[in-house]
Amino acid sequence: MTIPSNPWKNKKLPARVLAVRWQATGDVMITLPYLHCLRKSLPPGTKLDLLTGEETAGVPKNIHLFDHVFSIGGGRHFKKQVLYTFLLLPRLFLRRYDVVIDLQNNGLSKIVRRALLPKAWSVFDRYSNLPAGERTRLTIEAAGLGGISLDTNYQLKNPGRGAAVLEKYGWNKKDKLVVLNPAGFFITRNWGMHNYIGFAQLWLQRFPDTRFLVLGTPVIAEKADVLQEALGSRLINLVNKTSPEEAFAVLQHAMLVLSEDSGLMHMAWVSGVPTMTLFGSTRSDWARPLGPHSFFLDSSDLPCGNCMQANCRFGDVHCLSRYSPVIVFELALALLQKTGKIPMSL
Secondary structure: OOOOEEOOOOOOOOOEEEEEOOOOHHHHHHHHHHHHHHHHHOOOOOEEEEEEEHHHOHHHHOEOOOOEEEEEOOOOOHHHHHHHHHHHHHHHHHOOOOEEEEOOOOHHHHHHHHHHOOOEEEEOOOOOOOOHHHHHHHHHHHOOOOOOOOOOOOOEOOOOHHHHHHHHOOOOOOOEEEEEEOOOOOHHHOOOHHHHHHHHHHHHHHOOOEEEEEEEOHHHHHHHHHHHHHHHHHEEEEEOOOOHHHHHHHHOOOOEEEEEOOHHHHHHHOOOOOEEEEOOOOOHHHHOOOOOOEEEEOOOOOOOOOOOOOOOOOOOOHHHHOOOHHHHHHHHHHHHHHOOOOOOOO
16 A cells, blocks of 8 residues: 655654544544654654544543644534634644644645645545554654554543542442443444343353443433443443543543444544454444454455445344354453453453
């Protein structure tokens, strides 16, 4: 894969670098561990800034990574994005960026890159079959600033924030925490609530000192209620009770995240939290989590796999219904043993 770029050629490393990515939440999260690696490779005096959207700025602003996080308003409305971007351009231009790393790659990010007149630049490949994380890594490397790897060892600006939220809703700081995230957007990306309940029951038989977490937007409120009814006091329901940055802080305390394809899933694996992902119709070659702390089940082995359809042609979410709670439970145990979270003997 060839990344469009004009790499940095000077022996002296640049003084100011700007990374650009403003949508969506999961995609912005994916950039963080690779930009964190870049941050560590740059001299202490080098400025690393981020241009993102207002709705995705919370987490980047609350970790020790960027010197400045610029955000543009307008939500998903392109014309409003254009307006806010043009209003922001003079401030960006005055910072005299040597390098612009365009991890968005659309018409507006191209305008930003060209307007800032950087000496070096690189542009994200939106169409390669490689995972988004790998394409992000290659784009940053293509800017010519050295080798890049996955680095999830962030420092939160408020390290006690996640524990404070959890204690507020009943965590005793001793129980294991497992996140259940039935947040796939389409039916073809849903594992089924009876499966999550079955998984939780198997988990409690092995680890009775566990509290389950569910968090996210009101979109999954009904599913959270189903889990609450089944698991009672063993579930902490944080749906619509946390900001993105609070959810990110909460995830740092999780032993395991079991998730469908969603922004929260990306939040988890880029934090280094053991993440077990259930892909249905999603193309896992694009969206899959990376690193030894992640594992995923997908549909790529099926003739109908990676269909990206909202409804299953077989009427039974063919790609996910074949995975029982027992199968997922055993694979989750294997992942935790591999990462050293539980002994190999368990």
